[in-house]
Amino acid sequence: MERLSFDLAASSLSDMNRFLHRDLADGDRRHVSVVNPDGAHNIAVGLNHPVTVEVHGHAGYYAAGMNKHATVVIHGSAGTGVAENMMSGTVHVKGFASNGAGATAHGGLLVIDGDAGLRCGISLKGGDIVVGGSVGSFSGFMAQAGRMVICGNAGDALGDSLYEAVIYIRGSVKSLGADAQFEDMTDADYTALAELLSKAGMDHDPKSFRRIASARSLYHWNADADQEY
Amino acid sequence: MDTKPVTFKRPSLEQSASFDRSVIDYIQNAAAHGLYEIRGLGAKRKLPHFDDLVFLAGSLSRYPLEGYREKCVTKTVLGTRFAKKPIELDIPITIAGMSFGALSANVKEALGRAATEMGTSTTTGDGGMTQEERGSSKTLIYQCLPSRYGFNPDDVRRADAIEVVIGQGAKPGGGGMLLGQKVNPRVAKMRTLPQGVDQRSACRHPDWTGPDDLAIKIQELRELTDWEKPIYVKVGATRTFNDVKLAVHSGADVVVVDGMQGGTAATQTCYIEHVGIPTLAAVRQAVDALEDLNMKGKVQLIVSGGIRSGPDVAKALAMGADAVAIGQGILFALGCNSETYIQNGEHVSAIEGYEALGTAPGFCHHCHTGKCPVGVTTQDAILEQRLQPDVGARRVKNYLKTMNMELTTIARACGKQNVHHLEREDLVALTLEAAAMARIPLAGTSWIPGHNGF
Numbered sequence: 001m002e003r004l005s006f007d008l009a010a011s012s013l014s015d016m017n018r019f020l021h022r023d024l025a026d027g028d029r030r031h032v033s034v035v036n037p038d039g040a041h042n043i044a045v046g047l048n049h050p051v052t053v054e055v056h057g058h059a060g061y062y063a064a065g066m067n068k069h070a071t072v073v074i075h076g077s078a079g080t081g082v083a084e085n086m087m088s089g090t091v092h093v094k095g096f097a098s099n100g101a102g103a104t105a106h107g108g109l110l111v112i113d114g115d116a117g118l119r120c121g122i123s124l125k126g127g128d129i130v131v132g133g134s135v136g137s138f139s140g141f142m143a144q145a146g147r148m149v150i151c152g153n154a155g156d157a158l159g160d161s162l163y164e165a166v167i168y169i170r171g172s173v174k175s176l177g178a179d180a181q182f183e184d185m186t187d188a189d190y191t192a193l194a195e196l197l198s199k200a201g202m203d204h205d206p207k208s209f210r211r212i213a214s215a216r217s218l219y220h221w222n223a224d225a226d227q228e229y
Numbered sequence: 230m231d232t233k234p235v236t237f238k239r240p241s242l243e244q245s246a247s248f249d250r251s252v253i254d255y256i257q258n259a260a261a262h263g264l265y266e267i268r269g270l271g272a273k274r275k276l277p278h279f280d281d282l283v284f285l286a287g288s289l290s291r292y293p294l295e296g297y298r299e300k301c302v303t304k305t306v307l308g309t310r311f312a313k314k315p316i317e318l319d320i321p322i323t324i325a326g327m328s329f330g331a332l333s334a335n336v337k338e339a340l341g342r343a344a345t346e347m348g349t350s351t352t353t354g355d356g357g358m359t360q361e362e363r364g365s366s367k368t369l370i371y372q373c374l375p376s377r378y379g380f381n382p383d384d385v386r387r388a389d390a391i392e393v394v395i396g397q398g399a400k401p402g403g404g405g406m407l408l409g410q411k412v413n414p415r416v417a418k419m420r421t422l423p424q425g426v427d428q429r430s431a432c433r434h435p436d437w438t439g440p441d442d443l444a445i446k447i448q449e450l451r452e453l454t455d456w457e458k459p460i461y462v463k464v465g466a467t468r469t470f471n472d473v474k475l476a477v478h479s480g481a482d483v484v485v486v487d488g489m490q491g492g493t494a495a496t497q498t499c500y501i502e503h504v505g506i507p508t509l510a511a512v513r514q515a516v517d518a519l520e521d522l523n524m525k526g527k528v529q530l531i532v533s534g535g536i537r538s539g540p541d542v543a544k545a546l547a548m549g550a551d552a553v554a555i556g557q558g559i560l561f562a563l564g565c566n567s568e569t570y571i572q573n574g575e576h577v578s579a580i581e582g583y584e585a586l587g588t589a590p591g592f593c594h595h596c597h598t599g600k601c602p603v604g605v606t607t608q609d610a611i612l613e614q615r616l617q618p619d620v621g622a623r624r625v626k627n628y629l630k631t632m633n634m635e636l637t638t639i640a641r642a643c644g645k646q647n648v649h650h651l652e653r654e655d656l657v658a659l660t661l662e663a664a665a666m667a668r669i670p671l672a673g674t675s676w677i678p679g680h681n682g683f
Contacts, residue, residue, distance in 0.1 A: 017452045041445045046382050046453035062436070062449045066382035081436035081446075087381055100436040104377040106421070122435040123377060125421040142431060144421045163422060219426040220409060 009036035013043065020047055039079065044072050047089070064091045067108060080117075083110045086127055099136070102129040105146065111200040118155075121148045124165050130200035140167050140212075141177065149196050151204055162214035168193050170209050179218045183211045265499060267406065269596025269606065270557055271399055271492040271535060276507040278490070278535060279544040281663030282656045283672065286642035294641035301637040302647040305552050307529045308390060308459020308482040311451065315482075316368060316390050316459055318552070319348025320633045321648060322542055324625075325487075325533050325556035326372045326392065326463070328354025330407050330416045330428075331494030331596065333613035334361045336563060336605055339621030341365030346622070347629045352392060352554070355405040355430055357419045358384040370461065373450070375404055376430035378420040382453060390483075391450050392461035393443070395434075395472075398491025398534040401465025401505045404430035406495040411599035413608040440475040447480045461485050466511030466534065467504075473518035473530075483529045485554065486515045490535025492557040494606060495597030508534035508545075510666040516549030525549065539635020546636075547651035548667060562628035563621050564603040566590050570615040579603050579615070 006016045020032065034055045037043055041060035044053045047070035055063065055072065060079040064072035068087040077095035086105040093101075096114035103119065105127025112120075115133035124143035134152030141157070143165030153171035160177020167180075168189070176182075185193075185206075193206040244250065258266070287293030294301065308315040324344050329337050331354060338361040344351040350368035353359075357379020363369055371388030373380060385391060396402060407416070407428040417424040437446045447460050462476040463485035476484045488508025493501065512532050519525040532545045533554035545553050557565075568590045569576035579590070582602025586595045596606035604615025640648045643655045657672040658664035664671045665678040 014452060014456065018455050021455060042449045042452045045449050048382070061445045065449050066385070066453060068382060080442070084436045085377060085380060103435040104380065106381065119435065123431065219423070
């Protein structure tokens with residue numbers, strides 16, 4: 001397997017992204033390293049092949065945005081919107097992630113070893129997110145489908161206006177958002193959680209987690225419409 | 230002997246201006262239900278609009294062009310600033326973003342076919358891109374909305390341009406709304422939501438806040454499409470001068486400004502009637518912003534919100550727009566608010582359908598119910614058959630064609646060989662309000678209220 005390396009101190013981001021989109025055949029060259037990312041925005045966005053991209057350093061906004069099929073590993077921290085709208089594949093942040101990590105992800109797995117900022121997993125649409133540390137406020141806001149695993153603590157308004165996504169949390173929750181509620185863990189939850197933790201390489205006992213899901217009382221705006229005085 | 234208070238016969242039936250019958254009805258409904266009203270379409274109140282402007286055509290001081298034979302170019306190019314593949318249209322009249330969900334798949338297909346035949350573009354909406362509209366549209370603009378329902382990179386790649394929607398004229402500062410009765414299995418699947426839930430979209434994008442972030446978001450979309458596709462930014466008209474400047478700063482190729490007459494499939498009435506500014510005022514501010522930045526002609530401007538006719542298009546262009554987008558007019562062309570729908574060439578009465586909604590043709594704004602009597606704004610398997618794609622495509626094409634003929638007729642009368650040569654000096658205003666908002670002199674005078682200190 002041929003290894004390719006892009007030095008973002010020397011070559012342009014657009015050239016690299018175009019290469020990743022177009023020239024990277026499904027043949028031999030399946031492993032790409034990015035050095036000197038220096039917090040550049042939009043590294044490896046829109047990947048559409050089963051390749052592995054390793055970013056050696058910190059990434060800016062939207063790293064691996066809208067990823068499909070690819071595996072992207074960031075050996076550093078990631079800015080806002082890492083793996084936003086991911087469709088499939090895996091994105092692994094070895095450091096910390098900023099706001100909106102995994103926002104609107106439809107599929108795939110986002111692993112963050114450290115903490116994540118505000119609104120982690122906002123409007124999640126079927127993707128899975130595992131955070132080794134804690135998440136900021138408004139995480140899981142309006143999350144529609146998929147699973148979020150938080151090994152640390154959560155800030156305010158966790159799971160506000162949740163739809164069908166499920167949140168598993170090990171630590172404390174500063175406050176739950178509107179319509180989010182703690183629920184009993186089932187055997188299916190323990191199985192799913194164990195699998196997600198194992199995929200993410202996190203060594204925690206599933207029994208130490210709690211489940212948060214939607215009370216579904218906001219599903220209809222006119223719940224009281226029948227009242228007539 | 231009894232003394233009675235004096236009553237006058239006529240004033241005893243005098244209606245209050247502040248509390249007229251519609252206000253009393255509103256208050257009594259609020260008291261009965263404890264809920265605000267949600268409805269479709271746009272502002273119903275009278276507003277300063279393009280009707281309040283007229284053209285000064287050619288005469289002795291200017292030469293008109295012969296109305297039928299002399300050439301008048303309508304070609305329109307959008308997205309020339311950064312995109313490698315700008316959008317080239319035959320006419321400056323485009324179809325505005327309307328969602329699959331709000332509209333049926335038949336309607337989306339009809340719009341694509343009509344737009345393609347007329348050489349113009351159509352636009353997706355909240356809820357993603359359907360196969361029907363991609364297949365039928367030569368030029369399809371793909372919206373990136375706060376909710377990101379059905380948003381995916383494959384559709385970004387197969388779109389011809391991307392429109393980042395910040396807001397909408399009918400509800401600037403608010404998110405979309407699709408009530409449960411329209412969330413059928415296909416709509417639910419496309420939006421990743423349980424069937425039948427009321428879907429209330431977010432009002433802010435999930436992964437950016439503010440213009441500096443938006444600049445990076447736009448760069449992401451450019452990187453993802455290898456800088457090929459134009460990026461539009463759509464704003465609902467409020468602080469339009471500032472918003473347009475910030476959209477340009479963020480790197481937009483095209484700015485879309487949607488005034489308060491713009492339509493919606495379902496929004497709170499208080500929003501529709503009381504938030505945002507009229508299209509006329511918004512065009513003026515948008516053009517001012519582009520001129521202030523020396524970006525006129527480099528960043529194109531699309532104007533929407535209550536554009537109905539060829540003269541409206543001509544006036545928008547004369548004020549400085551590069552193109553217009555039409556939503557509600559297209560719905561009316563399809564048969565919205567018509568007494569009949571067309572099935573296999575025959576007109577069939579839709580009156581019962583209107584009556585069931587408590588309304589009548591000419592007044593209906595019940596898009597939000599999904600029970601559209603003419604099959605336009607519905608997801609009901611039976612009702613949607615009332616709009617056949619063939620019929621819809623033909624009617625929308627005719628409407629676009631008529632407006633384009635009117636547009637070129639006016640442009641020729643003003644002596645222009647190209648509709649984009651229409652200029653604000655070709656216009657005068659009929660009312661003080663329009664003169665002040667559009668900054669166009671009152672007819673027969675050189676007076677622009679508020680200009681030059683008085």
